[in-house]
Amino acid sequence: MDEINVSIEGGESQRLPKGISAGEALERLRKKKGIPAVAAKINGELFDLSKPLEQDCTIEPLNQNNEKALEILRHTASHVMAQAVQSLYPEAKITIGPAIENGFYYDFDYPETFSVEDIPKIEAKMQEIIQQASPVLRRELDRQEAIQVFTERDETYKVEMLEEMEEPVVSVYGQDDWLDLCRGPHLVNTSEVKAFKLTGVAGAYWRGDERNPMLQRIYGTAFFSKKDLKRHLQLLEEAKKRDHRKLGKQLDLFHVSDEAGPGLVIYHPKGALLRHIIETFEKEAHLRRGYQMVSGPQLLKTEMWKQSGHFENYRENMYFTEVEGQSYGIKPMNCLAHMLIYKSAIRSYRDLPIRYFEMGLVHRHEKSGVLHGLTRVRQFTQDDAHLICTPEQLNDEIKGVIDFALDMLELFGFEYEIELSTQPEKRIGTDEDWERATVALEKALIDKQIPYTICAGEGAFYGPKIDILLKDALNRRWQCSTIQCDFTLPERFDLTYIGPDGGKHRPVMLHRTLLGSMERFLGVLIEHYAGAFPTWLAPVQAIILTVTDRHQSYGEELYKKLLNNGIRVEKDLRNEKLGYKIREAQLQKIPYMLVVGDREVEAAGVSPRRRDGKDLKLMEVADFVELVREENAVADSIFAIA
């Protein structure tokens, strides 16, 4: 028999029979059995374990603990699910079914609708398929041959995909009599799918386009062990407890009323206070970084929105009203007034850069199905700014904004992802301007060595943008900071500055937000802290808890003293047991509970109990005030400019 030379990555090589499977070769070459392999990298390229080795090569196992391995497992699980669905509902047609973050899905075209009641049936069928331990086989077919195969199976979506493909040869994967067009790789046997669960059904447009027919998507997740699956499901449970809509109610921060209207947030005292704290701090930070505060009107004549291009490109998201025969648009963005302020005087190059900052309230008509708690609403306040500068200053200005944004997110302890979005189909401005703007943004990211992904065609209609995304408790990403480069509006509104040469020049404009919308940020922030805000942010920093009625007057005295020292304090002087009051304060996630009884009255002090349960012992009132002041100071770091 012919032999080939196979070496394991970072190990020795062996003569093995030609045609041996990658999995078998790994078995022989690996000294320690250790973690099972899921797939193999052959000369650096990923293949199924069943791949026969035909010539000398280097091989490397892809172990179960690898992130990529989970993807392969989930992809195979999605195939098993599709097989189960087609076996139960033969009319269902397969479309696509990839692994996604935390799981997988498969989209079907099926005339009836899958309901949650179908899930257990499908799961049972999947279990059956897994128990049959069928080998997952790969075959390569000539594309025309594949079209014929899928035509015979009446898999019209697969045929459509094949017809659009260019490759002459395609691969198909299948087990038993089930078959799918697929690149792979896959697990070698259905029995390898050891722990899975179907998590939901939902509609999804074919190829993600709302003009296409809606398919039915079934979501699931899979792990290599039941233990991992269980842990994942527990994490989901935990995440639900952090949901800002739930915490918003529990902590009495805000509500959304169907009487008032969907997507319109109503802030209760503590929610409004929380916003006040963040906004005041942000205003101060902007002033210290050379921004000027401005404020524009809520409605501007529709003529202006036509001039800016919003009417043309953003009309369906805007609210309009008519006053004395004159049409007005309620602002969905703050930029227009800022440009008018710029234009209210002749500007010199010596004045630039100019940075206008506004806590601007905007309205956007969002489609009803997208509204979501605080994170997707129809009226929101942006920490918005427009920076107007010379083209030469652009790079530094972008970098300055990135620094500011990242300093801010660091203060709150967020992890984030950065995206660079390029020109969309619907846009204004010339290709050259778009190119210049895109390069400017990208160069700033490269200069700062910040990793980012490019989202082609995702830019705003007036310019490309850098977005910073934060994750909510359920790992959904929300765009908060955004930096948008704009050469178009200065053109449309004829913004100019006088250069050193005495001539008129065209400035460049940056639109940017740091936290984005205050409501969205608040939503993400609530989930980030699970409602337990750090002292500097907590709407209520401390609560006075009296032990009995006879401590009430001291409680009142202490309350006034702390209020006078700028501490956000509440009092619970009710005739209730201490344990009851502590429980309530704990559920309200108040950082400090100040227990006041005979000892405290006698010493004229306080005994703070921290939210984490730690008892700080009796201390002077002044010392407690100092303690809170120190915690308040963490936000000062943001004021220092590097």
Place this chain on the structure above:
RNA sequence: GCUGGCGUAGCUCAAUGGUAGAGCAGCUGAUUUGUAAUCAGCAGGUUGCGGGUUCGAUUCCCAUCGCCAGCUCCA
């Protein structure tokens, strides 16, 4: 906007083709309490809104509004 699910007291949730119940919260009283729920009593709902089927609907059907998950879109 689309697909599917859901809508019962302030909150969390029961129940049934024969005109709705619990816990918590609220109110009243008792209790005077030291680190996560003191006890008792009272009160609280045109079962989202509007139609229809039925002797009778909260339950079944239709429409509508809202919410939830996902898709599309976006801060």
